[in-house]
């Protein structure tokens with residue numbers, strides 16, 4: 001069910017029949033105000049400009065050819081040439097009924113599913129996951145869930161940073177700890193932050209340690225078995241830490257999705273040879289460099305993209321070129337989405353340009369760097385602990401659950417302690433996720449406990465509460481939502497508005513998928529919940545005196561609201577509960 005798509009097809013047909021050029025954009029949009037109808041066809045204005053004719057006259061010609069009688073009760077021309085479409089209540093009623101009986105609600109699977117590689121989360125394994133990883137992990141996961149819901153084939157890739165010079169220092173330190181008999185699980189690697197700090201301190205201060213660390217990098221890269229064993233031990237512990245965070249966060253990443261930097265090691269030589277053979281990379285001060293005129297600075301100097309260091313070592317850049325080849329040429333991806341901090345935008349620009357020149361990315365593959373802004377503290381600076389340290393993601397999530405429990409304890413409830421702590425978990429995690437996902441991906445935002453945990457406004461607790469409110473109707477009425485098979489009729493304006501919103505889920509998901517922007521779904525769910533509250537005040541459902549047929553029709557609407565809220569929140573990775 002995609003009303004916009006139906007109207008686009010009808011508008012194009014009418015425009016063609018009215019003699020407009022074939023490439024005319026019908027410009028169909030959802031109306032912003034009820035007096036403009038439910039949808040608008042705005043293409044007459046653009047076409048008139050091109051054809052140098054009168055837009056209102058053109059709109060009239062289009063409307064004369066427009067056949068929307070099956071879905072609309074009224075069409076009219078407004079202003080300079082807008083065509084307003086008022087949908088038929090019967091059409092909306094039938095569509096709601098169909099959606100209520102459909103597993104994917106008002107959403108159809110893609111006619112042409114795509115293969116999409118999504119690179120997200122991708123922490124560096126030298127350290128524990130901190131708040132900086134939150135955004136990549138949850139924004140990526142929401143988009144992945146939406147893509148799969150629409151029927152695309154998704155390959156998740158957790159491009160973990162498990163390779164690089166810092167590992168020499170880490171395994172050298174690890175080796176010493178083992179030799180001293182320190183218990184790995186409970187002491188040495190229990191806190192990766194401390195471990196990293198200690199190793200770094202020794203690297204900076206202790207005589208001989210830095211040399212040993214550098215020597216271990218060389219040994220590790222040349223496949224020395226002892227070093228590799230230590231490295232694997234370190235990686236395994238580090239991966240375990242991130243698995244715990246993923247579980248807590250309710251994201252769908254599993255160990256099977258790990259495609260870490262080291263996975264590309266054996267390809268890197270060939271990548272450099274290819275770039276050299278094609279004269280894409282040239283030697284400069286001993287290093288291999290790709291000079292990109294496309295990214296020249298204002299003095300006209302090309303941007304220099306180093307793909308191999310002067311000593312022969314490979315870099316982050318080389319791995320990303322190999323990843324392009326794997327994703328586009330081997331996996332055959334049609335889209336590659338990469339969720340990384342906006343500060344890496346130059347890097348990914350360089351990667352794409354180089355990969356396209358070298359044929360490491362096919363023309364058919366769209367390479368989409370999806371940057372995001374920074375999470376800020378109340379002081380407007382990147383979020384830190386009180387003492388200025390990085391905040392561990394695991395700690396942040398535990399704090400949110402504790403705070404949610406305290407807020408919930410203020411409310412009256414006859415639920416068991418066990419239920420309450422489960423609800424606190426869902427609310428605490430949901431609150432952090434919704435607060436983040438609801439902001440436009442590219443903007444920085446200020447982290448605020450009070451607003452994200454509030455039961456008012458656009459928050460997870462508000463939506464979770466709205467869901468329990470709808471579900472309580474079914475508990476009170478004793479009606480089984482699953483076997484509800486009533487005829488829907490749309491009479492009151494609040495019913496019409498609510499029905500229309502329910503039927504726009506696919507339009508929202510398409511926008512979210514195309515632009516990789518979960519905030520549109522967040523906004524939609526909040527609007528839906530608010531419209532439901534308005535509907536419920538104006539249109540009694542279980543009150544005495546309500547006709548059984550009206551009651552049942554409204555129950556179908558309620559049921560579709562509950563299912564849509566639940567499904568929508570699930571696509572954001574946020575859990576619901578039946579009571580709270």
Ligand SMILES: NC(=[NH2+])NCCC[C@H](N)C(=O)O
Pocket residue numbers: 119122123124159160161320323338340
């Ligand atoms: N293909 C990629 N480079 N993906 C993103 C990797 C992010 C990197 N590990 C970081 O923490 O900055």
